[in-house]
Amino acid sequence: MNAVVDYINVHRDRYVEELKQYLAIPSISAQPEHAGDVRRTAEWTADALRAAGMENVKLLETPGNPVVYADWLNAPGKPTILFYGHYDVQPVDPVELWTTPPFEATVRDGEIYARGSADDKGQVFMHIKAIEAHLKQGGSLPCNIRFFVEGEEEVGSVHLDEFVRDHKQDLSADVVVISDTPMFDRGVPSICYALRGLAYFQIDVRGTKSDLHSGAFGGAVANPAMVLAHVLSQMKDRGGRIKIPGFYDDVRPLTDAERAEWKKLPFNETRYRKELGAPKLFGESGYSTLERVWARPTFDVNGLRSGFTGEGAKTVLPATAMAKVSMRLVPDQDPQKIGDLFEAYLRKICPKTVELKITRMHGGNPWMTEFDNKFVRAAGRAIEQGFGKTPVFNREGGSIPVMATFQRELGIPGVLFGVGLPDENAHAPDEKLDLGNFHNGIIASAFLYQEIANTN
Amino acid sequence: MNAVVDYINVHRDRYVEELKQYLAIPSISAQPEHAGDVRRTAEWTADALRAAGMENVKLLETPGNPVVYADWLNAPGKPTILFYGHYDVQPVDPVELWTTPPFEATVRDGEIYARGSADDKGQVFMHIKAIEAHLKQGGSLPCNIRFFVEGEEEVGSVHLDEFVRDHKQDLSADVVVISDTPMFDRGVPSICYALRGLAYFQIDVRGTKSDLHSGAFGGAVANPAMVLAHVLSQMKDRGGRIKIPGFYDDVRPLTDAERAEWKKLPFNETRYRKELGAPKLFGESGYSTLERVWARPTFDVNGLRSGFTGEGAKTVLPATAMAKVSMRLVPDQDPQKIGDLFEAYLRKICPKTVELKITRMHGGNPWMTEFDNKFVRAAGRAIEQGFGKTPVFNREGGSIPVMATFQRELGIPGVLFGVGLPDENAHAPDEKLDLGNFHNGIIASAFLYQEIANTN
Numbered sequence: 065m066n067a068v069v070d071y072i073n074v075h076r077d078r079y080v081e082e083l084k085q086y087l088a089i090p091s092i093s094a095q096p097e098h099a100g101d102v103r104r105t106a107e108w109t110a111d112a113l114r115a116a117g118m119e120n121v122k123l124l125e126t127p128g129n130p131v132v133y134a135d136w137l138n139a140p141g142k143p144t145i146l147f148y149g150h151y152d153v154q155p156v157d158p159v160e161l162w163t164t165p166p167f168e169a170t171v172r173d174g175e176i177y178a179r180g181s182a183d184d185k186g187q188v189f190m191h192i193k194a195i196e197a198h199l200k201q202g203g204s205l206p207c208n209i210r211f212f213v214e215g216e217e218e219v220g221s222v223h224l225d226e227f228v229r230d231h232k233q234d235l236s237a238d239v240v241v242i243s244d245t246p247m248f249d250r251g252v253p254s255i256c257y258a259l260r261g262l263a264y265f266q267i268d269v270r271g272t273k274s275d276l277h278s279g280a281f282g283g284a285v286a287n288p289a290m291v292l293a294h295v296l297s298q299m300k301d302r303g304g305r306i307k308i309p310g311f312y313d314d315v316r317p318l319t320d321a322e323r324a325e326w327k328k329l330p331f332n333e334t335r336y337r338k339e340l341g342a343p344k345l346f347g348e349s350g351y352s353t354l355e356r357v358w359a360r361p362t363f364d365v366n367g368l369r370s371g372f373t374g375e376g377a378k379t380v381l382p383a384t385a386m387a388k389v390s391m392r393l394v395p396d397q398d399p400q401k402i403g404d405l406f407e408a409y410l411r412k413i414c415p416k417t418v419e420l421k422i423t424r425m426h427g428g429n430p431w432m433t434e435f436d437n438k439f440v441r442a443a444g445r446a447i448e449q450g451f452g453k454t455p456v457f458n459r460e461g462g463s464i465p466v467m468a469t470f471q472r473e474l475g476i477p478g479v480l481f482g483v484g485l486p487d488e489n490a491h492a493p494d495e496k497l498d499l500g501n502f503h504n505g506i507i508a509s510a511f512l513y514q515e516i517a518n519t520n
Numbered sequence: 521m522n523a524v525v526d527y528i529n530v531h532r533d534r535y536v537e538e539l540k541q542y543l544a545i546p547s548i549s550a551q552p553e554h555a556g557d558v559r560r561t562a563e564w565t566a567d568a569l570r571a572a573g574m575e576n577v578k579l580l581e582t583p584g585n586p587v588v589y590a591d592w593l594n595a596p597g598k599p600t601i602l603f604y605g606h607y608d609v610q611p612v613d614p615v616e617l618w619t620t621p622p623f624e625a626t627v628r629d630g631e632i633y634a635r636g637s638a639d640d641k642g643q644v645f646m647h648i649k650a651i652e653a654h655l656k657q658g659g660s661l662p663c664n665i666r667f668f669v670e671g672e673e674e675v676g677s678v679h680l681d682e683f684v685r686d687h688k689q690d691l692s693a694d695v696v697v698i699s700d701t702p703m704f705d706r707g708v709p710s711i712c713y714a715l716r717g718l719a720y721f722q723i724d725v726r727g728t729k730s731d732l733h734s735g736a737f738g739g740a741v742a743n744p745a746m747v748l749a750h751v752l753s754q755m756k757d758r759g760g761r762i763k764i765p766g767f768y769d770d771v772r773p774l775t776d777a778e779r780a781e782w783k784k785l786p787f788n789e790t791r792y793r794k795e796l797g798a799p800k801l802f803g804e805s806g807y808s809t810l811e812r813v814w815a816r817p818t819f820d821v822n823g824l825r826s827g828f829t830g831e832g833a834k835t836v837l838p839a840t841a842m843a844k845v846s847m848r849l850v851p852d853q854d855p856q857k858i859g860d861l862f863e864a865y866l867r868k869i870c871p872k873t874v875e876l877k878i879t880r881m882h883g884g885n886p887w888m889t890e891f892d893n894k895f896v897r898a899a900g901r902a903i904e905q906g907f908g909k910t911p912v913f914n915r916e917g918g919s920i921p922v923m924a925t926f927q928r929e930l931g932i933p934g935v936l937f938g939v940g941l942p943d944e945n946a947h948a949p950d951e952k953l954d955l956g957n958f959h960n961g962i963i964a965s966a967f968l969y970q971e972i973a974n975t976n
Contacts, residue, residue, distance in 0.1 A: 273797025279918025283812035289821035297753035341729025356739035365745035462735025
């Protein structure tokens, strides 16, 4: 591995120059006028994989943007990594808030600024360069690798599920690796091993066929907004615990090892509260803030609408009231089952004075690879070798639906091996990637393949 | 009185023809382009009062539209009526929904269709014609009358309070009479003796300085929409009783006589429920629907807004949540005191996890003249003579702020002596007044002056 690391160090500047070219193509998947750029970026990615020494490099067509596929499967008996990333990027508006043009990558203070630098071209390119170092230096990789880079992640990966189902053979592997997340904090590299899922609903309550005058009719009929407040207030007790019967049945408890690991994290609750501008933090009693966000399910209102909401006063009894609500789910909760429990509870507590309509919006499974999974631990050792620091093992509160897809369709564990930073501005102006992290990330990726090879 | 009634019967058709002229002038106070029409209507009203034989007829200027004043004060020792009405009308949009043009009064099936027919020119004109009958037939009125017709009722009577304060001498009287309300139902004439007041608020709850991602932060902070639901749900108990401490302290209980009177009313609760399209009626336990709407205070949400309310799903933790809420008040509740009680309770139950802002919007005092007040009873006898039917004595759930103004500034009781109908379309296309009611209303008005004269 010393020779591989030397190679990476020697070619450091070239890697940055090549990355700049990659970042120069505006592969904005949400904007049809960039369709040509998107395809050009797929081809650029394929060329880079070919140049690195990968085999079977090809574009696989989908009903949308093509998938870039490549593999190197010449390590019989060794594990196979499925690397997943995306070459498409977010739109750049408001473009006037960028310090330098989003598609003219610019280095300032050790960070490279460009759309796609962190999310996700920079991190995809990090792996391509780690592969190149192995193949150019030693002629082989320590394990088998399949590369799968899609072009529709920023538009909801609309064709991904179908693609994975149709290409199970091409994608068969022992572990999925994704580098598309930030680390815990600057100087605190991390491996994320679990994500929350989601169950999202719209609740519509109707009291009367039309809005009524609150003087002429106030007192005679149930107010749908009051009914809505009533049912929402019954979703949680005073300790922040969700009251839907059976809701917690499938929640995997936090282990002592996880709680101990997270207690060590440099997490400043006062700073966190002040950054959010919250008078006080609040959550389920018995858990710390990180535990609440990473490992406990939630019930939140995402939107409310009823009656008159303009300036001034209108004495109206609203006919209807609407809420968007969602639950973040944790392993092993199932969005379908949670939806059933929620619906049954809501129907039970909602008074018969109103019509109740419940619409199931999108949902997603939580994802988890065991805290002590051998690939997770291997990734930790690789990070330590790349960054000179033991990483923290954390979860995230959000969702990456593709992780659940891979788990469901391919039945394999996954590792989130991200080198972005929390202030990377992934979907905002001045997106950036720390070049130190990029460089260390290439070394860590090179070690990752070695460490995964060593797991059996 | 026989001669007066004969006069009214003989001139029936002429009265309708004159009313048509009155209704032809588009006195829309809300639309500046009709300013000339508004003044022309004031002058027309003054001319009609002069022609009827009233004295001291004049336009009194205000910062807005003029008040038409007239009096006849030649019955020493007899009570003085202050008649209040308005000569301005609502806009006519959507004008395409009118069967005939709004300012070309048209008679169909015994009803006269025109903007202002019921609200309020038709009912003002009814009194002018009753006065004419008395003065032309007998040369005198049985009591003293001051006539006060304003031109800004449809734009909130913006200058009325000040005008009344500045003209207490000119308006001094023993009782206010207003004919600007519908009767209980077709064929069910009524005298309204009480109205509800209002206290209206906006509640703003802020959880964080900006919207947050529900995955990344869900569980860590209080959700302002959930907090809002929580506090709103604590405003009423399951029996529909308002939980604000002290809220009911000043509520004047319904008397047995009132409850007995209302039980006799032809009120079909099933029809009422179906017309509103409500699955079930709901209100404070221990009271009938009419009692709830007329004689009991309410707490209602008039509007709700928080977070994302568009199509689809957005996983946002809203930074803020807003509710408009209002309470209909009954005698002797005071909007200011109720506001203090509400604010104290809300501050007490609102958790410290959010910033709470309470804005007091408009309020209005409830109004009541005692159920057995001598003028109310006199009005009842007058209605009986005009319509051949004992009227019902009812309250209304809405507010007529001017009633509270007269009560506060002049300290006199009031009588709502209206001959409109619930389907009169007062602020809608095809506004109409039943000509039978108009004619009977003139006779009843003529008797009203006599009956009020007889009260001492």
